[in-house]
Amino acid sequence: xxxxxxxxxxxxxxxxxxxxxxxxxxxxxxxxxxxxxxxxxxxxxxxxxxxxxxxxxxxxxxxxxxxxxxxxxxxxxxxxxxxxxxxxxxxxxxxxxxxxxxxxxxxxxxxxxxxxxxxxxxxxxxxxxxxxxxxxxxxxxxxxxxxxxxxxxxxxxxxxxxxxxxxxxxxxxxxxxxxxxxxxxxxxxxxxxxxxxxxxxxxxxxxxxxxxxxxxxx
Ligand code: AP5
Numbered sequence: 046x047x048x049x050x051x052x053x054x055x056x057x058x059x060x061x062x063x064x065x066x067x068x069x070x071x072x073x074x075x076x077x078x079x080x081x082x083x084x085x086x087x088x089x090x091x092x093x094x095x096x097x098x099x100x101x102x103x104x105x106x107x108x109x110x111x112x113x114x115x116x117x118x119x120x121x122x123x124x125x126x127x128x129x130x131x132x133x134x135x136x137x138x139x140x141x142x143x144x145x146x147x148x149x150x151x152x153x154x155x156x157x158x159x160x161x162x163x164x165x166x167x168x169x170x171x172x173x174x175x176x177x178x179x180x181x182x183x184x185x186x187x188x189x190x191x192x193x194x195x196x197x198x199x200x201x202x203x204x205x206x207x208x209x210x211x212x213x214x215x216x217x218x219x220x221x222x223x224x225x226x227x228x229x230x231x232x233x234x235x236x237x238x239x240x241x242x243x244x245x246x247x248x249x250x251x252x253x254x255x256x257x258x259x260x261x262x263x
Contacts, residue, residue, distance in 0.1 A: 046071070046125040047117075047150055048257060049132065049141070051227060052158035054216040055168035057242050057249060059181060061158060062129035064250045065257070072121055075129040078179065079112055080104060085176070099206045101215030103133060103223060110140045117144060125150065134223045138230045154260040155231040156253055158242035162217060169213050173202040187246070 048065065050058040059075060066073035080098055083091035090112070094104050103109075113131055116122065132138040145151050160168075171184040175195035182189040182202060190196045207216060231237035238256045242249050 046153045047128065047145055048125070048153050049128040049155045050130075050158060050253075051155055051224070051231075052242060053160060053162065053165040053220055054213070055165035055172070056158040056160045057168070057246065058129045058158060060246055061156075061242075061249055061253050062127045064246075065253055066127040068254055069125070069127065071124050072126045073129060074113070074116055074122070074126050074131070076104075076109055076112065076131045076133075077129075079116070099212065101207050101212035101219065103219050106134055106136045106140075109133075110137060110144075113137075113141070114144050118148065125153075132227055135226050135230050138227050152236065154238040154257060155227075155236050156256060157228055157231075157237055157239045158249065158253075159239055160242040164243055165217070166213060169208045170210075172205065172208055174205055175200050176203050 046069070048069075050062050050065075052058050059077075062073045062075065077098075080091070080094045084095040084098065085091065090108075093108065097104050109131065113128075117126060128141075132141050141152060168183065168186075171186070173182045173184065173189055174180070175182075175198060177200040178195060178198040180195050180197045181187070189202055194201055206212065228237060238260050240249065240252045240256050244252070
């Protein structure tokens with residue numbers, strides 16, 4: 046089964062996608078992580094996306110769709126995947142339906158994690174990440190060890206460049222303009238499952254799993 050997680054920047058998509066993928070035993074595919082890794086490694090893809098991401102704008106559809114097409118076709122995704130941060134435009138959602146159909150699959154539910162913008166900003170502002178292993182913390186809701194280093198690998202934690210206030214505003218604007226219409230795309234044919242994301246992480250996780258199961262995807 047293939048499942049997409051939707052929601053505002055900071056809604057908790059990465060947190061919940063990781064938990065859900067673990068529960069379902071399928072890969073967690075995050076376009077943001079793929080782009081950030083490429084940027085950190087200085088690959089040609091990374092050089093194309095670095096400035097776009099730091100400014101909080103969206104990477105062009107053609108590039109993003111090509112990345113996902115290649116990843117979804119990999120052998121480890123044959124049983125399906127949990128998509129985090131994709132699709133983010135109606136063009137991406139349409140392309141996803143097409144590429145899954147070519148693979149003989151179809152998207153199960155699109156799970157929309159509902160939080161308001163004020164909560165999203167709180168989460169983005171307090172987020173700290175490990176540049177080495179990717180672990181995510183929040184200064185208040187998921188605090189890191191007292192020495193400010195990653196509890197998993199010991200690296201110094203950082204704030205994502207696009208969590209700076211100006212980039213946050215741009216990301217919220219990009220969401221309103223380009224991503225909010227994706228909700229209507231899935232709502233139209235009954236594939237959108239709404240889950241209240243403004244609860245403790247474990248409660249959201251239980252609700253997502255229950256919604257996915259009730260939606261018949263697993
Ligand atoms: P991406 O990395 O996808 O960023 P995003 O969508 O803005 O989402 P975030 O990663 O910021 O937040 P999240 O919802 O995953 O929340 P998280 O779980 O971390 O994309 C980055 C950039 O890449 C884009 O701006 C764009 O440039 C480019 N890009 C990516 N995909 C693209 C696409 N498809 N098309 C075009 N461009 C694309 O949680 C946030 C914080 O809150 C954490 O600190 C966490 O610990 C905490 N938290 C989580 N859940 C809870 C909870 N229930 N209670 C309390 N705290 C919580």
